[in-house]
Amino acid sequence: xxxxxxxxxxxxxxxxxxxxxxxxxxxxxxxxxxxxxxxxxxxxxxxxxxxxxxxxxxxxxxxxxxxxxxxxxxxxxxxxxxxxxxxxxxxxxxxxxxxxxxxxxxxxxxxxxxxxxxxxxxxxxxxxxxxxxxxxxxxxxxxxxxxxx
Numbered sequence: 001x002x003x004x005x006x007x008x009x010x011x012x013x014x015x016x017x018x019x020x021x022x023x024x025x026x027x028x029x030x031x032x033x034x035x036x037x038x039x040x041x042x043x044x045x046x047x048x049x050x051x052x053x054x055x056x057x058x059x060x061x062x063x064x065x066x067x068x069x070x071x072x073x074x075x076x077x078x079x080x081x082x083x084x085x086x087x088x089x090x091x092x093x094x095x096x097x098x099x100x101x102x103x104x105x106x107x108x109x110x111x112x113x114x115x116x117x118x119x120x121x122x123x124x125x126x127x128x129x130x131x132x133x134x135x136x137x138x139x140x141x142x143x144x145x146x147x148x149x
Contacts, residue, residue: 005045006025006028014075016093020093021043029043029091029111030052040134041133041134042130048135053131055128055130056127057113059087061082061123062082064082065079065081066078067079074093077090085119089113093110094112
């Protein structure tokens with residue numbers, strides 16, 4: 001995990017009305033209390049870069065980056081590009097009305113990170129380092145085969 005974090009003005013927020021995540025302009029979730037705003041954190045690198053935990057998706061090599069909210073949504077796009085490659089990282093927390101939730105199988109809380117290569121080839125580094133309870137607990141991540149990690 002990186003020992004540095006972005007400046008506060010370099011963060012964007014996504015949320016679902018029950019929780020919110022702060023995402024740096026370099027594609028790192030450095031703050032997330034889960035499943036509610038008043039819950040303990042699972043990512044808190046914003047407070048303590050050494051032990052707070054983060055979930056970073058970033059290019060292995062240097063690249064330009066830009067970020068924008070998709071018009072009138074809580075969806076953030078971070079674009080990494082260079083002369084020959086372009087990757088778009090899209091982050092959001094789905095929101096549904098109570099009526100929609102009753103009519104379909106809907107997870108109580110969900111954070112979606114979607115990576116799409118627009119052109120070329122770009123090697124990415126994914127660091128998933130949850131640290132529960134403000135960095136006090138390091139969870140064990142196990143391979144559950146077909147069920148995922």
